[in-house]
Amino acid sequence: MEHRLHKKNMALLAALQGVLAPVALSIPAVAAAQQVASREDSPISVPPGDLAETLRRIGEASGHSVTYDPDAVKGMMSPGVKKAHSLRAAILEAVRGHDLAIRVEDDGSFVIFQPIAAGPSDIIVTAQRDEAETNYRVNKTTTSDRSGGTLRSLPQNTAVVSDKLMRDQQAQSVTEALRNVAGVASFANNGTGLTSATVRGFEVTPLRNGTGPTASGGNPSAGIEPTANIERIEVLKGPAAILAGQSNIGGTINVVTKKPTADPLLVLSGEYQSRDSFKGTIDASNALVPSKVLSARIVAEVQGADRSYGGSIGRKEKFLSPSLRYKKSGSDFTIGLTTSEQREAIPFWTIINTVPDSATPVGGLISRDRYVVGRKSASISANSTRLYGDFTQAVTPWLDLVARGEHYTQTVDQIPINVIDTLDYGKLLAFNSHALDKTRGDSVDGYGRFQFSTFGIKHTLVTGYNYTRTNIRHFDAPSTMVEVDFLDPTATIAEPEPVLPNPSYIIGFRENAVYAQELLEYGPVHLSLGIRRTWFVSTAFLDGFGDTEPAKAVSTVPAFGLVVDLSPSVSVFGNYSKGYIPTTEVSFTGEKLPDIRSTNKEIGVKADLFDKRASLVVSLFDTRQNNLLIPDPAHPGYAISIIGGRRARGIDGTLTGQLLRGLNANLTYSYTKYDYANASAAAAAGSVYIPGQPAHKYNAFLSYDPQNAFVGGAIGLSGYSRTYAQVGLPGYRIPGGSQVDGNVYFKKGGARLNIGVKNLLDKRLYQATSNPLFVPIADGRTITATLSYRFF
Structure with a gap:
């Protein structure tokens, strides 16, 4: 086994050498690059x-x-x-x-x-459309970095899904857009309709505009932001606790919303999709005063669908987002409000058979036609309101003050199908349940950015304070156990009862943190240092038991990174970073279980290609946990800690941008080997596999859309290898799959018609899951036609 692992590691190193081979040819240009960098710095x-x-x-x-x-x-x-x-x-x-x-x-x-x-x-300085609204390749960071630099200056593998790419693909959600990112996987959580995203197999923190309460791993509504209001999605791979705080083991997904522009903009669009889905969108922005220092933008969307692919109720959405921006000299202030109402049906699904001597082998997926299991109303609904602000002020030539924050409220209504056991072939036991969560949160991040030089070294020093607070009130309805006939299209179950007026529990989270980051630059060398000290408090109220004792934790997390410019277009980088999740659970004996921490080591190369119209990022990584919490097999309701948790090692790469005039591409690939650092201890506790994580994942999207041509088009191919469906034996697996998409564009003046077909070959694609009794199935062939008109 050691010999085989050694050979794989050598193969990965060989792959990186292959990428670096062109870099070696550019070494003679390093001296010239150093002179340019020295002049600029x-x-x-x-x-x-x-x-x-x-x-x-x-x-x-x-x-x-x-x-x-x-x-x-x-x-x-x-x-x-x-x-x-x-x-x-x-x-x-x-x-x-x-x-x-x-x-x-x-x-x-x-x-x-x-x-x-x-x-x-x-x-x-007039507010203009961000580069992410017009290009696949994005050069500058927004809220996922405090130094104010470019993506190439960050010492980590960072991917950006731009608004332009999402529009060309007709992406309908954040989850769908994340298919464009190497190393990111999404999988369903039972039958609730909720999905989780991971980066390189580990938990991530979802943020919106660089902020977000950290309950349940971050901003709970970031993932349901309509794509019409998204400027870009930034994915930072590897722990980013310096930026995002706790619940950050694998990385950060930062959803950046659109900002007002002083240039006139008015785009109206209408969309029709298979299964009688209609959507209308307006995106309008303009300056409000002759000097163009004050501008406003409004994004609104309405959507309704007759039914889902699986036959249940269709998707509905109402969204409105007005925002105001003042930009002049060293000032850039934005305030905005968003309000949304959404309803999403649970996906079409099946189960893995566990009954011997049946029509389907044990471990096989039961094939079924598209019909509703249980009831059509199984869905998740979310109503949210968010008030946010982003303020940057240049106080002096060497000091910028930055503050951003948000206040949000959200109500999530879940009417799921929670299957818990198999009674016989096609006979399932499920909870007929109904749950409601009311969440309220606040987040503030403020810092000063100092720029100065000492002995020829350029310094960018950031010091700041971060505060987040989240309160969740959870309501349950009286739930009953029901038998579900999975193979009978006519079988139904009763609608669940309304939730009770009093909350089942109330939980609160609060974080206070101080941090310092410094970027030191000398010629082609860029060294990043960071440290964050976080004080974490959680509270809980349980119906029938009252308030529990507040749980407190303190953590100090460092980060180090290095970027070296080998030429004006090529850099190599490496980083060492930490992630942290405080725990409040206790063992059966009453002892507090240890906090979860992660460590990431990474090396890679970044390059600007095709006259800086495209960018390439390739890296080797090794991410591991120091421990893992799993259910105690001997004492149900309690957990135990395994020293030496999960580990992920691999390679991922992304090429994105304009390859030729009119030809844009987004090409990604990742290979990740998942295992437990202490496999024997994990197996003894029943954890043998890491579910929902494909070893191989790839995505290729090519679009040809010349500026003055009447017709253009695009082709996409995405796929993934097989995954495990559970942590323990017998190790049921979900097969891998691949999907082909295609688009044709027609343009005339300000009008544009985008006709797309997703899952062109109409393949049945089983998606990743952590529950063998709920295996989502992707939508079959879906036709989408989007007609838009840009007035200016």
């Missing part, structure tokens, strides 16, 4: 003199474009620039005292001109 100093000459020398010293209106600066003198640490700071210092305006262009260059009305040295 060095403080800018220019003596007093003619303003036009000063601006020219600033551009020359920084390596960036600085243009100006000669008539506007004619005869003006500049006080000079002394050790400015950024191009922006240098220009502000150079024009100090003059009535000039400065505009930042899309490419990051600066234009100096005489404004119609402006204060001295105002920078006119």
Whole structure:
């Protein structure tokens, strides 16, 4: 076994060497790259003199474009620039005292001109559409990094699913969009309709705009954000406790919503999908004042479906999101409100047979036609309201203050099919239940970002405070045990009773944290350091038992990362990071079980390709837990801790962007080996397999959509290898599968028609699960037609 593992590791290293081979050819360019990087990172100093000459020398010293209106600066003198640490700071210092305006262009260059009305040295920075709304490749981070750098400067494997990619694919949900990310898996939780996402086999923290209460692993409503309001989805692979706090073992999924733009935008779209599903969307934005410093945006959507693929009730949705943005000079303030009502049916499903001498072999999936099992009303509904804000203010050329936060309320109504046992072939025992969760939460993250230089080293220092609070009130209806005839299309079960007026339990979570991060840059070397100290408190009220003793925990989590630029287009990186989940459970003997921690080690390469229109990221990783909590087989209702938890090792890579004029691509692949670090102890406790995690996962999407062509098209292929359906013996498995999708685009003026077919071959695709008595089945062939018109 050791010999085989060694050979696999050697194979992975060989694969990485193959990726790095082109890098070796570019080594002669490293010296030139270092000179460019040194010029960009060095403080800018220019003596007093003619303003036009000063601006020219600033551009020359920084390596960036600085243009100006000669008539506007004619005869003006500049006080000079002394050790400015950024191009922006240098220009502000150079024009100090003059009535000039400065505009930042899309490419990051600066234009100096005489404004119609402006204060001295105002920078006119108008809000524009984010690059994620127009490109597959995204260069800049938004709220998933506090240093303000680019994705290439982050010392970890980070993937971005852009709004442009989701629109081309006609993605209907966050879960569907995450198919584009290597190493991310989604699987169903029993029959509730809820799904969970993992990164490299471990728990993740879902955030929205970089914030989110951490109950149940993060912002509970981030995953149900309509794609019409999503600018991008950022996936940080590996623990990111410095950013996201606890419940962060495998990574972070950050949903970034759309922001107002000062450029006029009005897009109306209508969509029809198989099974009589209709959707209408409006996306409108514009400046509210002539100076364009104040803008607003509104995104609204209404959807209704007659039925689901499995024959139960169809999806319904109402969504409204107005937002307001003030952007000028060093100020960028956004506030917004979202309100939504959603209903989603549980997916079409089957079970793994466990009864011998039946029509289906033991361990086989029972094949059935599409009909409703139990009742059509089995679904999950969610109503939510969210008020949020994001504020950035440049106080001085070397200090930015940033604050973001949100307050949200959410009600989730679950009418599931909870199968708990098999009575006979096709005869199931289930809970006829009904549950309601009312959640309220607040989150605030504020920090200062300092930029300065010492001895030729450029520093970006971030220090801040993070606070989150979540309260969940859970209501249950009286539940009964019912027999479900799985193979009888006419069999029904009664509707569940309404939930009781008093909560079954109330749980609360609160986190206070302080953190510090520093990015040190010297030429081509970028070193990241971070540390976070978190104080965690949880409370609980149980109906019939009253309040329990508050549980408290304290954790200190470090992170280290290194990026080295080998050339202007290629970098190598490595990181060492920690994740943390505090536990409140006790063993049968009354002892508190140890907290769960994870460690991630990773090395990789990042490259900008095709004249920086595309990017490549490939990395080798090793993520492991220090311990694992599992049910105590000897004492039901209690848990035990296994020292040495799960481990995931593998490789993943992503190529995304424009390969040729009009040809865009998003290509991903990941291989992950999952096991238990202490396999014998895990097996003795009944944990042998890691369910719901495919070893191989791939996705390829190619679209050809020239700007001025009348017709374009796209083809997609995604797939995954087989997975285990349970942690213990006998190790039932779900087969792997692959799906082919296709799209045809027609464009004329502002009109665009996107006709897509998902699961083109109409294959029956069984999806990952952790319960052999609930195996979701993906929708069959589905046709979607989206007609949109952009007025401006």
